[in-house]
Amino acid sequence: MKPLLLFLIVILGFFQEVSSQTFLLSGEVRDERNEVIPFASVFLLRTTDSTLVKGTSADELGVFTIQDITPNLYFLRASYIGRTSASLAIDIAKDTKIGALIIEQKAEELNEVIVTANRPQVERKVDRLIFNVENTVLSQSSSWEILQQTPGVISMQDELQIRNQAAVVYINDRKVQLSAEEIRSLLENYQGANIKSVEVIPNPPSNYDAEGGAVLNIVTSKNISLGYKGNVTTNYTQAIFPKYSFGTSHFYKTKKLNLNTSYSYVPRKDFKNTESIINFINDTGIFSRWDTDFDKTNRFRTHNAGLVIDYEINKRNELNFTTNAQLSPERTYNNFQDTQIRNTSGVLDSTFTTSSFLDENKNNISGDLTFKHRFKENGGLTLNGHYTQFDFTRTQDANSTYFEPDGNFIRDFNFFTDANQDIEIVTAQMDYTNLLGTVGVEAGIKGSFINSESKLDYFDQNNGSVLDPNLSDNFLYDETVYAGYLSLSKDWEKWSLKTGLRAEHTQSSGTSIALSTINNLEYFELFPTLYLLHNIHENHSVAFDYSRKLTRPRYEDLNPFRTFINENIFYEGNPNLPPSFSNNFNLNYTLKQEFFFDFYYRDNGEYISTLSFQDNENQILRDVTQNVLESTSYGFDFNYGKSISNNWYLYSYVSIFHEDETFLALESDALSATNEIDGLYLDITNYLTLSKDGTFKGELGLTYLSGFLQGSYIIDETTNLTLGLRKSFWNRRALVSISANDILGKANSRVTSKYLNQDNNYLAVPETQYVRFGFTYNFGNFRLEDNQREIDKIERDRLRAE
Secondary structure (H helix, E strand, O other), rough: OOOHHHHHHHHHOOOOOOOOOOOOEEEEEOOOOOOOOOOEEEEEEEEEOOEEEEEEEEOOOOEEEEEEOOOOEEEEEEOOOEEEOOEEEEEEOOOOOEEEEEEEOOHHHHHOOOOOOOOEEEOOOOEEEEEEEEOOOOOOEEHHHHHHOOOEEEOOEEEEEEEOEOOOOEOOOOEEOOOOHHHHHHOOEEEEEHHHEEEOOOOOOOOOEEEOOOOEEEEEEEOOOOOOEEEEEEEEEEEOOEEEEEEEEEEEEEEOOOEEEEEEEEEEEEEEEEEEEEEEEOOOOOEEEEEEEEEEEEEEEEEEEEEEEEEEEOOOOOEEEEEEEEEEEEEEEEEEEEEEEEEOOOOOOEEEEEEEEEEEEEEEEEEEEEEEEEEOOOOOEEEEEEEEEEEEEEEEEEEEEEEOOOOEEEEEEEEEEEEEEEEEEEEEEEEEEEEEEEEEEEEEEEEEEEEEEEEEEEEEEOEEEEEEEOOOOOEEEEEEEEEEEEEEEEEEEEEEEEEEEEEEEEEEEEEOOOOOEEEOOOOOOOEEEEEEEEEEOEEEEEEEEEEEEOOOOOHHOOOEEEEEEEEEEEOOOOOOOOOEEEEEEEEEEOOOOOOOEEEEEEEEEOEEEEEEEEEOOOEEEEEEEEEEEEEEEEEEEEEEEEEEEEEEEEEEOOOEEEEEEEEHHHHOOOEEEEEEEEEEEEEEEEEEEOOOOOOOOEEEEEEEEEEEEEEEEEEOEEEEEEEEEEEEOOOOOEEEEEEEOOOOOOOEEEEEEOOOEEEEEEEOOOOOOOEEOOOEEEOOOOOOOOOOOOOOOOHHOOOOOO
C-alpha cells in the first residue's frame, strides 16, 4: 500500500487551479438571405494547421456560444449539411460577440467544407483515430454498419476487433455493458444519423482502467434544442427460425433537466449445428475416432430497460443518474448429440446420443451516480459512484445412451447440475482536469470492491439422485483494487505529446469450500502510456504510442467447476489464474488524411486463454482456462476510403498480421506447444445513394479472412458477402430497411487443433445466413439529440455474457 499512497499524494499535489484566464465567444449563423440556420456546427480552429480546438452547435435560432477559450488567434468556421462558411480570423483577448457567420448555398463551395456530403473524414489525433461520418453517405447506415466500416476495425460475426483484440464499445464515453451479440442487436437499431464520429483508441490512455483492450467510442451529434422526441423500432429476421424484436425510447429536455427512458423486448429462438471429429491417439496412432453431430436450440426472452437523468444545478455544477436493467428470466437450451465411434480401420464400434436441457435465469441491474463541477476558468472535477448486482442460475438435466453397432442397448448415463452465481460490484472514483499554463492535466483516484459467490451441485442420477461432492463446490471470491493516475499533454507548433502513468494495487482472495483451498493474491503495478504525434507537413504526419496493459480473469473462469456438454466433453474453470500483462507498440503514418498506414507490435505476455485438450487414455475432451507461456502479435494495417462519384463511396481495409502463442500442453506430457498463424483480412464495402433526394441507399460488402488463431485452434478461411437497402419516408421520420448476410454461405469455417498427440476439429454453423427487415418511426422533435449513455465500468466486463 505504501507505494500507492505515495503515488496518490503526488497526484493530489497537482490538484490546484493554476491556469490562464479564458474567455467566451458568441454569435449566430445565417445564410446569404440573412435567414437563420438552426443547429449548424461551429468550429474554432488553430491558425497553424486548422485542427479543431473547440466545437459547438447553434440552437434553433442559429445562436451559438463557445466557452473556456484560451487567449490566442483562431479561425472560426460554420458548417451545415455539406456547406461551410468562410474562415473568420479572430483574436480572443476578452469575451467576444461577433455578428453572423454566413453559409452561402453555392455548390462550388463544397470543396472547402469540413464535413462533406459524400466522403467520411478520418483525422489522426495523438492518442486516437477519429472517423467523422456526420452528414456523409454513411449517415443513413445503422451504427453497427458504421463501426464495421470504421478504419482499423475487423468484424468477426458478432465481435468487433482492433488489431486482433476484442474492442470495447462506448457511446459518448460510456461503456455499452452488453454481450457481443446484444451489442450488435442494439447498434443495428441505433440510427447512424445520430453519429457525429467514431473514435478508434487502440491503446487507451491512463485515465482508462489498466485492464481492457482497444476502445471504439461513438460520439453522437449534439444540439441544445428543448422539447420531446421518441421512436419505436422493430425488426424481423428470417433465418432457420424467425426472430423479432421491439424497442422504444423517449427523451425530454428542458433548460435544466434531460430525461431519457428506453425499453426493448427481444424474444429469440436460435439454432446452431456443430460437426466435430476427435481422433484419439496412442503409441500406434489413431485408435478411436469420434464423429459427432450436435444440434443446439436456444430460446431467450430478454427485457432491457434504461433510465438517464441529467440535472443542471447551475452553470458550473451538474448531477447525473444512470441505471440499466437487463432481465432474462427465461433462457432455455435444448441440446442433442449423435456420436459414432469407429476403430482404427474405420469400422463402427458403437454409438451414443446425449440429450441435455438447460434452464437459466440471468439478471444484471446497475446504477451510476455522477457529480460534475466545472472550474471558473478551465477544467473540472468529477465524482462518480457505481453499483452492480448480477445474479445467475442454471440447471442442467442430461442423459446419454450407448448402443452396439446393430442398435442394441449397452448402457445409459444421467446427471443433473444446479448452479448459481451472485456478484456485487461497488466502485468510487474522482477525476480532475485542468490546464497548468499550456499543459493539460488529468488525474484521478479509484476504488473497486468486488464480491462473488458461486455454487454448483452435481447429482449422479444413475441410481437415484446422489450428490457427488467431488464434482460439487462453493467458491467465494473477493477482490479490492485501488488505483490512481496522472496524465500530461501539450501541443506546440507541429508536435503533440501526451504521457501518463497509472498505478494499481490489487488484493484478491479465492476460497474453494470443497477443495479446502484458499488462493490469496496481492500485487502493485505501474502502467505507463506515451503518445507522440508529429505533423511533418499538411499532407504527412507520423505518430508513435506505447502502453502497458493488464488482463484479469473473468469471475466465471475462476470457478473450479465443470460445465458439461456430456460426461466426456466439458469446460472447467481455474481458481489459480493470475493476471496477465501486455506491452503495446504502434507506429502510424498518415498521408493526406486519406491513406492510413499502421504498424503494430504487441507482447501479450502470459495472457489468459481457453485451451482445449483431449485425454486420449480416458477419451475425454476438456476446455481449460490457463495462462499461456508467451504470446506475440504484430502486423500492418492499411485503409483508404474514396468517393468514386457523388452517389458511390468505396471503403477498403487490409490487415496483414502474425499471431503466435506458446502454452503448456497438459495432455502431452506437459510439453510446450506453439500455435501460430500468418493471416490476411480484407474488407471492401460499397455505399450507394440510389435516389436524388438521398432517401434510398444501399450497401454491398465483402470481407475475407484467411485464417485466425483461437487458443489451441486454428480457424480456416472465411468469406462474407452482405447486401443492404434502406428507404426513408415522411420527411425522414420513418425508415424501412432490408439486409442479407452470408449470401455465399461461407461465413463459417472449420476449426482445427492438431499437434503432438492432439487431433480434433469442428465446424460450427450458427444462423449467419439470414434476411432481416427493419422499421423505425420517429416522432416529436426527432432531430433533438438525446442524453443516452451506458455505464462505464471495467469491472462489469468480467461478467461473462453468453
